[in-house]
Amino acid sequence: MQTLDNFIKQIKMLPPAPRVLGRLLVLLNDPDGHASQIVELISFDPALTAKVLQRCNSAAFGLAGSVSNLDEAVTLLGFNAIYRLVAMSISEELLGASQAGYGIGSGELWEHSVTTAVAARVIVRKVGGEENVVFTAALLHDIGKLVLGSFLEGCRQSVLSQTGSSGLSFLEAEKTVLGVDHAEIGGRVLEEWKFPENLVSAVRHHHDPAQARPHEQLAAYVHLGDLIAHCLGQAQGFDSFAVRTQSNALEILEISPKEMDSFILETDSALKECAGLIRTTA
């Protein structure tokens, strides 16, 4: 079994770009926050700025080729849309690589994460809550897999043999074999990046939202978004459906089970609307 220090060492080796998301979220929610501060924060990273502008000019927004700088982009699309484009760009860079330990191919973890974020946003728009926070927590929910992926490669058979047939979820098998699971490590990653406590907690408990109290609602959005992504087939790899569901996520958000079918349907439509922003592998 690995020591916790080994995992933490790995966390410190992750690229620092996502830190900007935590700072942007704070600025977006600050009534005294100023537009120029937000633009300045994004502009600090030229590669990120270029990717955001590229997405602004994609067919999805119908502005083809006309947006040349961030100030213009914010004026045309608004802060919330720009924030989501920043989040998509950063997460693609971060989550795009294949994860052999999980049996996940190139781009698949990112597509799963985007689907989860879009699904969670569909739900929060119905139920009510902070869309950007929900979107971000859902987008980063599996970030712990970046850390555990390399450790899993060496003990994959041991994890797989305990998954499914013996009644354990992949997450539970991770914990049994490695001593930690990807949700717990994901929470630590966001802590390291100084994300707000609600996001840390939602990522840490996305497989068991009730444990996230007082942030159980945020964790419940992520849990349900995650399940919808699985239903839509956006969950490749060994762990695909070896996920334990928590029906109390519905109770926490006061959603009836019947509504899940509609949320799945709406997520599929929402994904098609933003297809131009998502790289497709199929």
Added chain:
Amino acid sequence: MPSPSLTSMMGFERKLVIGVGGMAISNNQAMILTTYSLGSCLGVTIYDPVSHVGGLLHAMLPDSSINAAKAAAQPAMFVDTGIGALFRATYALRAEKNRMQICVAGGASFLDQSGVFNIGERNYACLTRLLAQNGLTIDAKDVGGLVSRTLHLHIGTGEVRLKCSGQNADTILFKGYANVG
């Protein structure tokens, strides 16, 4: 391993990808109908070995009553409207219902003690009920379990192939016998 068809040896095979809530039919013998990302969704292939007409459906949810407008615009989204649409589309190409080879894949299930998130099971239950009402039986299936799936139907041979998440290679779900009749 089956021997490769003439079309595959000559490199003429064409793949048509069917998305979530989509369906396609073909009588082009160089065609392979493929669908990725079958999670709790259900993939259904039908194939008439006499007319060499086949079709593939990727239905997302069982019951169209949750959104009648969507069902009218895109019947393949739901099992209850998609199955009829799939069969009817092949009749125009002279396929016959009683000759159809039917294969099913998908309908994965979570570890769900509450039974609340049992979309895959409901999809499959809806399909078997509809097929039974029409006196049809399934020739081969790989349904439920903890995996996502990719499904291929070769129009030239009627062979149906399958790949489950975490696996590197396809397996044969149904060995076609296109030359029957």
